[in-house]
Amino acid sequence: MFFRKKITVAGTLAALVVLGIAASAPAEPTYKNLKVLPKNISHEELDSVMHQFNRSLGVKCSFCHAPKKDNPRKLDFASDDKGEKNVARDMMRMTDRINRKYFNYKKGDQHAIPPVGCMTCHNGTPHPEAMAPKEEKKEEKKTAPAAQQNSGQ
Numbered sequence: 001m002f003f004r005k006k007i008t009v010a011g012t013l014a015a016l017v018v019l020g021i022a023a024s025a026p027a028e029p030t031y032k033n034l035k036v037l038p039k040n041i042s043h044e045e046l047d048s049v050m051h052q053f054n055r056s057l058g059v060k061c062s063f064c065h066a067p068k069k070d071n072p073r074k075l076d077f078a079s080d081d082k083g084e085k086n087v088a089r090d091m092m093r094m095t096d097r098i099n100r101k102y103f104n105y106k107k108g109d110q111h112a113i114p115p116v117g118c119m120t121c122h123n124g125t126p127h128p129e130a131m132a133p134k135e136e137k138k139e140e141k142k143t144a145p146a147a148q149q150n151s152g153q
């Protein structure tokens, strides 16, 4: 029972993929305004890059993408109206350069996870901290487990 259900789902997915290719093949490339990412990037890859941006910066898609003029509830992904999108492009170029120049990373490398990514600096926020944490903060953390132990008695 369970097994058959799985096969049906896989079948449906395969059909969708085939349909998708058939529908998009004669048309122009899927995306209209890529200046940094490869123009022939697949839907899946682009989606994965964008979701990684969201998680690394702790934001939603609308942080970088402007709303549609005729329907402000939807986003116009190809538009460059939001400055954050262009900053992000520079950040992509910078990150790529850091990896190639200072970490000797090459795109074709196998086991290829670039050593530096958006997460390295952003760590879940749009504005990385420029200053090291103050010494007191560290002290607080050190004493926290001890306090917990006491309260457990």
Ligand code: HEC
Pocket: 030, 031, 032, 033, 034, 035, 036, 037, 038, 046, 050, 051, 053, 054, 057, 059, 060, 061, 062, 063, 064, 065, 077, 078, 084, 085, 086, 088, 089
């Ligand atoms: C940190 C900024 C940022 C966030 C957050 C972000 N994007 Fe993007 N997105 C970009 C940039 C920059 C480009 C253009 C890349 C290029 O020029 O190669 C882009 C391009 C795109 C495109 C291609 C549009 C076209 O036709 O050219 C789509 C679709 C897209 N993003 C969807 C999303 C979705 C969906 C989300 C949320 C899950 C998201 N983005 C979150 C920065 C962002």
Ligand code: HEC
Pocket: 053, 057, 084, 085, 087, 088, 091, 092, 095, 116, 117, 118, 119, 120, 121, 122, 126, 127, 128
């Ligand atoms: C080497 C560290 C570093 C890396 C790597 C990095 N960033 Fe940043 N980014 C920063 C700093 C620092 C700022 C804040 C600059 C400021 O406050 O003026 C920033 C700001 C931004 C902003 C503007 C935020 C705003 O509110 O306007 C965006 C968008 C952004 N980064 C996207 C990205 C994306 C996408 C990546 C990965 C491709 C990335 N960054 C990788 C350091 C980094």
